[in-house]
Amino acid sequence: MFGKVLIVNRGAIARRIIRACDALGIPSAVVYSEADADAPYLAEAGEALPLAGNRAADTYLNAAALLDCLDRCGADAVHPGYGFLAENADFAEAVIARGATFIGPSPQWLRSMGDKIEARRLMAGHGFPVLxxxxxxxxxxxxxxxxxxxxxxxxxxxxxxxxxxxxxxxxxxxxxxxxxxxxxxxxxxxxxxxxxxxxxCVERPRHIEIQLLADRRGRAMHLYERDCSLQMRHRKLVEEAPAPGLARGPLEDLGARAERAAMELGYDNVGTLETLRGGDGGFGFIEMNTRIQVEHGVTEAVTGLDLVATQIALAAGAGLPERPALSGCAVEVRVYAEDPATGYAATGTLAHLRTPALHGVRYETGYGAGQAVTPYYDPLLAKVIGHGETRAKAVGRALVGVRALEIRGVATNAPVLERVLQDERFLAGDVHTGYFGAR
Structure with missing residues (x-):
């Protein structure tokens, strides 16, 4: 296993990676911009390294500055999280050139799957349905x-x-x-x-994605699907597993085909195959995300598997775990700092933030009370995940979690999330990417 992991990201995913490192007994270091100097997870990591500036281009997208932090902290692995440089092949190669491990797939997969035309060709060539x-x-x-x-x-x-x-x-x-x-x-x-x-163009499709794990020994495994159909402005808002109202047979077949394609290609870490499901029941590949997903916690809830710790172990050369059975249902909603009426991003200082301990509810956030929410980065404040034996229980727990989340000082989309989680169409599983336009 690694001697130290440098986390080159921020917010909820930085905190989540720190927790996974702690579970594996690996010391962690994390970078932070001036805007994130008050983030609570800085004290939770073993080491925190400052980046000069606030803008993403000057900090979390500044490869030279991040590589300097790698040199200074002596880490032997880098976790990029999601977003920023997580799928940047040049950055991954620079990390590897310094003798460290990039915790993610090999650079060739970042490059080829980052090109949607090439990704379509590769997947079609290995028997996966492509639009x-x-x-x-x-x-x-x-x-x-x-x-x-x-x-x-x-x-x-x-x-x-x-x-x-x-x-x-x-x-x-x-x-x-x-x-x-x-x-x-x-x-x-x-x-x-x-x-x-x-x-x-698939009209009013379901957005169904397959979670994949692959090791560096030539094996791959799917971990079922997530339904991410509820989106606003091309941004996911609600994710769940399993996909509501769909027969397990075609979904299991889609997972098996994804698993087989990843194995034949030689893919070697976590990844997600995103598809659209049309009204005829057919699936079509649209892209592959070569990183841990924002919504990875949904799959963790229904499998019991720590995906981030598993990703780190796979990068260190471990083999695949056994595939867990699908257990219950999970629903995740994203709490954004934004005006619920206009959808415009909101900024300000969090006068109060509290995530209570609730049965069947999990919160993920990188923010704390007194911290500024700035315009420099994505406005995601927190994720709320409800899990239960049935979809109704998972939805109900997600709703309770949203209502119990205490945030003051910055406007959020919580009222929008509450309406969705009580909407008759959503409760009936009538979800598709045009859901909000059809309201």
């Missing part, structure tokens, strides 16, 4: 030809990046002609790569 689509579009004429072949409606998508940047539904040739230069421009500015492609 119909095109390669990179050379020009407007190529886009017109591909659209004619595939048929409208279509999604115009950047080959790199995420977060919905540059994505657009196009329903006819004229709309495609207008959207193409804009998507290219946005993709180039955001990701340094202006390649775009077309993919079949």
């Amino acid at each position: 119909p689509g095109s390669g990179a579009l050379a020009d407007a004429e190529a886009a017109r030809r591909e659209a004619e072949r595939l048929g409208f409606p279509l999604m115009l998508k950047p080959a790199a990046g995420g977060g919905g940047i540059g994505m657009q539904i196009v329903r006819d040739a004229a709309e495609l002609a207008r959207a193409l230069p804009r998507s290219r421009r946005l993709a180039g500015a955001a990701f340094g790569d202006d390649r775009v492609f077309l993919e079949a």
